[in-house]
Each structure stands twice: as C-alpha cells, then as structure tokens.
Amino acid sequence: MTRDEAYKTLTKLIKNQNLIKHHLACEAVMKVLYRKFAPPVTQNQQDEEKWGIVGLLHDADYELTRNHPEKHTLILEEKIGSKLPAEVMYAIKSHNFASNKVLPKSAMDWSIYCADELTGLIIAATLVNPDKKLASVTTDFVINRFNEPSFARGANRDQILACEDKLKIPIRDFIELSLKAMQLISNELSL
Numbered sequence: 001m002t003r004d005e006a007y008k009t010l011t012k013l014i015k016n017q018n019l020i021k022h023h024l025a026c027e028a029v030m031k032v033l034y035r036k037f038a039p040p041v042t043q044n045q046q047d048e049e050k051w052g053i054v055g056l057l058h059d060a061d062y063e064l065t066r067n068h069p070e071k072h073t074l075i076l077e078e079k080i081g082s083k084l085p086a087e088v089m090y091a092i093k094s095h096n097f098a099s100n101k102v103l104p105k106s107a108m109d110w111s112i113y114c115a116d117e118l119t120g121l122i123i124a125a126t127l128v129n130p131d132k133k134l135a136s137v138t139t140d141f142v143i144n145r146f147n148e149p150s151f152a153r154g155a156n157r158d159q160i161l162a163c164e165d166k167l168k169i170p171i172r173d174f175i176e177l178s179l180k181a182m183q184l185i186s187n188e189l190s191l
Contacts, residue, residue: 025119026055110166124152
C-alpha cells in the first residue's frame with residue numbers, strides 16, 4: 001500500500017477532521033523517528049514510508065471501535081491487513097496492546113505507542129498557547145504542560161515516558177523531536 005492509498009483508506013474510514021490531523025501528526029513523527037533509528041547508509045524512502053503509514057493508519061478504525069476498545073486495530077486488520085506489510089500491521093496493532101495483548105517488540109512498534117499520546121499532548125498545548133500556532137510552541141512549554149497532571153488528562157504520560165526505556169530517547173529529546181516534526185506540517189494541521 002502506498003502513502004496515497006493509505007491516506008485514501010484513512011479518509012474513507014475517518015470522517016472527523018481532528019482525528020485525521022492526529023493521524024497526520026503521527027505520520028510526521030514516525031518518519032522522523034525512522035530517520036533517527038535507521039543508520040544513514042541504510043535509510044531508504046520505502047522504509048521511511050512504512051513507518052509513516054504506521055502513523056497514518058494506526059487509529060483508522062477508531063470511529064468503528066470507539067465503544068469496543070478491545071477490537072481497536074483488529075477491525076482495521078480485517079479490513080486492510082492483507083494490503084499492508086506484516087510488520088506495519090503488527091506495529092499498528094501493538095500500539096493498542098493494553099486492550100488487544102499484541103505486545104510491541106520493535107523500535108517501530110514502540111515508536112507509534114509513544115508518539116500516539118504525545119502528538120495529542122502537543123496539539124493540546126498548542127491550543128492553549130496564545131496564538132494557537134505550532135511555530136510558537138517550545139519544548140519547554142510542552143514539558144511544562146506534560147508535568148501538569150490536570151492538563152490534557154487523556155494523554156497517558158506513562159505511555160509517552162516509555163520512550164526513555166523502550167526507545168532510549170530522553171523525554172525532553174522525544175518531545176523536541178516530535179514537536180519539530182509536527183511544526184514541519186503545521187499547515188496540514190491548521191496550527
């Protein structure tokens with residue numbers, strides 16, 4: 001499945017524009033994480049696109065499964081799993097391992113697990129920033145919001161913090177990397 005095909009699939013399954021923006025944010029972060037983990041001599045467009053597609057499609061069945069979290073990602077697998085490389089579908093499923101018991105194993109799996117929650121926190125931080133623009137948001141601003149338990153309560157801090165243990169990326173660096181990735185697509189995110 002190409003990136004264009006993945007985007008068409010996403011927009012067929014997801015109608016909420018804010019959810020589509022969430023997927024775009026995760027795609028951007030996943031591509032940056034691919035470049036971080038793959039040695040420069042082995043990096044290629046095809047593998048970067050795979051990581052991006054994980055971000056782009058990870059919650060594509062959300063509107064179908066919102067009342068049945070145990071089926072989240074499994075419905076997506078039924079619908080499009082045969083069109084995706086096995087490692088891509090596995091990474092998508094593993095980001096919901098708390099419900100479906102598909103445990104993350106690879107850097108790609110753990111990356112989507114951590115990035116999923118952080119992109120939501122960054123968007124929430126942007127929306128409380130005076131100008132509501134990603135360009136104005138700093139890493140320190142996001143860290144301060146991260147450290148406020150009452151801010152964006154739905155963003156699971158433990159899931160984000162897994163970046164330190166599972167990806168060996170300090171939380172500050174993970175936030176900075178993710179924020180920069182999202183700032184690169186701020187027009188697409190309307191932020």
